[in-house]
Amino acid sequence: MNCDDEELDTRAAWPIIVDEIQWCKTNRGNDHICMGGYTYDSFSQSLQKNTRSFCCSKENLRCRAVVNLFMDSNMYNDSNNVEHNHPPNHHDVKRLLALQKIKERVLAEPISVARIIEDEYVKHDLNGDDRRHFLLPASQASKFHKIRAKMLPPNPKALDFEVSAMYSTTHSGEEFLIYDSTRKKLGGRLT
Numbered sequence: 001m002n003c004d005d006e007e008l009d010t011r012a013a014w015p016i017i018v019d020e021i022q023w024c025k026t027n028r029g030n031d032h033i034c035m036g037g038y039t040y041d042s043f044s045q046s047l048q049k050n051t052r053s054f055c056c057s058k059e060n061l062r063c064r065a066v067v068n069l070f071m072d073s074n075m076y077n078d079s080n081n082v083e084h085n086h087p088p089n090h091h092d093v094k095r096l097l098a099l100q101k102i103k104e105r106v107l108a109e110p111i112s113v114a115r116i117i118e119d120e121y122v123k124h125d126l127n128g129d130d131r132r133h134f135l136l137p138a139s140q141a142s143k144f145h146k147i148r149a150k151m152l153p154p155n156p157k158a159l160d161f162e163v164s165a166m167y168s169t170t171h172s173g174e175e176f177l178i179y180d181s182t183r184k185k186l187g188g189r190l191t
Contacts, residue, residue, distance in 0.1 A: 013083035016065055018076050022093075024100040032057070033069075034097060035076075037088025040067055051077055061086050091133040098124045098134070106144045107151055113144045 017036025026032045031042040033054055040054035050071050056063040066080040098120055105116045117137040126134060153164060170176055 011087075013085060014087055015083050016067060016079050017088065021069070021074065021076065022097055023074075024097060032096075033067075034093045035067070037090045037093055038065070038084060039093060039096060040065075045071060047071075056084060058084075058086055091130055094124065094126075094130055095133050099140075102140075102144060103147060106148050113148065114138065114141045117141060117144070 017038070019036040022034040024032045024034065026041060031052075031054075033040045033042075039057040041057050043053055043055050045052040051068045052071050054067050054069065056065040063085050064080070064082045065084045066082065068077040068079065069075060070077050101123075102117055102120045105120070106113055109116065114137050117140050121134065121137065124130075168175055
C-alpha cells in the first residue's frame with residue numbers, strides 16, 4: 001500500500017473540481033454533467049438567478065455536493081460549499097461518456113452494434129486501467145440491440161399501412177419504394 005492509497009483511506013472529504021463540463025443524458029432523458037471525475041444530475045433551475053443546479057449522482061453515498069451553472073452559457077457559476085464524501089472516479093466518467101456515444105450511434109447508424117462498440121472503444125483510447133471498467137463488446141451488444149429494437153416500428157397488423165421515410169428512402173434521400181405491384185395485380189397486398 002503506497003502513500004496515495006493510505007491518504008484515500010483516511011480522507012473524508014474531496015473538493016469540487018472545476019474542470020471541463022461534459023454533457024450526457026440519464027436513462028430517463030434528464031441532463032447529466034461530468035466534471036472533474038464526478039457526475040451530477042440536474043435537479044432544479046432558477047430563471048431569476050439564471051442558474052441550473054446539479055447534485056452529485058452518488059445518492060447511495062449520501063453525497064450532498066451541488067454545483068450551479070449559468071443557464072445561458074452552461075459555464076460553472078458556484079457550488080453549495082459542500083465537499084464530496086467520495087473520491088473522483090475518472091474511469092466511471094469515461095465509461096459513461098463512451099456508452100452515451102455508443103447509444104447515439106446505435107440509434108442513428110444502421111451498422112452492426114458490435115462494430116459501433118469496438119469503434120468507440122478505440123476512439124476513447126482505453127488504457128489497461130480503463131479496460132477493467134468496460135465490458136467486452138460482445139457483452140455490451142445485447143443491451144444496445146434492445147435499445148435499437150425499441151426504435152423500430154412494430155410489425156403491421158393490417159394490410160394497409162404506411163412505410164416510414166426511414167425505410168422507403170435511400171441514404172441520399174431518394175425513394176426506392178415507388179409502388180407496390182402486387183396491389184395492382186391482385187387488388188391488394190399478399191398476406
